[in-house]
Amino acid sequence: MLSVLSVEVRKLNRSLAxxxxxxxxxxxxxxxxxxxxRQKAPQPWDMWMVNANAMWAIFMLPMTVTAMTALVAHMEHGPRAWDQLRALPRARSSLYGAKALCVLGLVGLMSVLVMGMTWGAVTAGVQIKPELAPTGVFAAGKYAGQLAAMxxxxxxxxxxxxxxxMRxxxxxxxxxxGIGGTFFAxxxxxxxxxxxxxxxxPVNMLATESWRVQTALGLGGGLGLLVLILAVAHLARREVL
Structure with a gap:
């Protein structure tokens, strides 16, 4: 599995992922x-960071996942390389599992970058307009926790x-x-x-009602992990159309 994952990472380095x-x-x-x-008065750190997290959750995350999964799949679909890969003397599930892990790793990396780049953008803006320095405390743990939950x-x-x-x-x-799901969301x-x-x-992680947070997190995380395992198992058994 580690060797397959290493190959997938090298493929990503040569792609636009x-x-x-x-x-x-x-x-x-x-x-x-x-x-x-554009602001006339300083705003709290919460306003900048939580709004950035909201933009990530409601629009950029779904659209990026749509593009990312299509890109990762097309690396094999485009040159019709699945026949060669699936003929290798290794479990087919490891091929799809490695791709799934790469997608999850990239989404995790982007989550970290959302927080880091937003902080950097605010800091850079303050260098130009020092009077707009954010008020309050930069609650890094809170913002990171929101992104992890998303x-x-x-x-x-x-x-x-x-x-x-992949199918x-x-x-x-x-x-x-992906476009339809993002639109309705x-x-x-x-x-x-x-x-x-x-x-x-993901955006329900910012809800004020605890039941919404717990329901979305439980279904999205628990059911999502199960569906991902089923997806890998199903793809390993079927031919690509």
């Missing part, structure tokens, strides 16, 4: 930077997108699913039933 991993949190940081420069709650969404992207040789089904952000929608589960 790492660029995507930098671009998504970078866009949030860029928005925060210019938004800070990652866990997003496991179900990641598993569904991964399963679809079909065409990238259209995975992109259509955004337009129905305040819907009570949204807590049961995989694409909306």
């Amino acid at each position: 790492l660029l995507l991993a930098l671009a998504a949190p970078g866009l949030i940081a860029l928005f925060v930077f210019f938004n800070l420069l 990652f866990a709650a997003g496991l179900l969404m990641i598993a569904i997108q991964f399963w679809t992207a 079909f040789a065409s990238f259209v089904p995975a992109l259509a699913l 955004v337009v129905a952000a305040s819907a009570k039933q949204g807590v049961f929608m995989p694409w909306q589960m």
